[in-house]
Amino acid sequence: xxxxxxxxxxxxxxxxxxxxxxxxxxxxxxxxxxxxxxxxxxxxxxxxxxxxxxxxxxxxxxxxxxxxxxxx
Numbered sequence: 001x002x003x004x005x006x007x008x009x010x011x012x013x014x015x016x017x018x019x020x021x022x023x024x025x026x027x028x029x030x031x032x033x034x035x036x037x038x039x040x041x042x043x044x045x046x047x048x049x050x051x052x053x054x055x056x057x058x059x060x061x062x063x064x065x066x067x068x069x070x071x072x
Contacts, residue, residue, distance in 0.1 A: 001065055004057040004058045004060075005057055007051045007054040008039055009054075010054055010057070011039055011050045012032070012035040012039075014050075015035050015038060015039075016031055019031045019035050019038065
């Protein structure tokens with residue numbers, strides 16, 4: 001069972017196609033770097049939207065897997 005996505009991972013999933021257009025190379029590491037720098041510059045209200053989405057994802061994850069415990 002995969003863990004629910006956090007706010008940044010949801011943002012990265014949403015933003016990765018845009019980030020790819022900004023990258024000279026189409027590699028995962030560069031896209032992640034662009035997404036990370038972009039996330040730092042986003043306004044609080046946009047980050048808040050993703051924080052709320054992450055909370056909803058956690059809620060649905062708990063509902064779907066009530067006995068789930070993260071165990072790396």
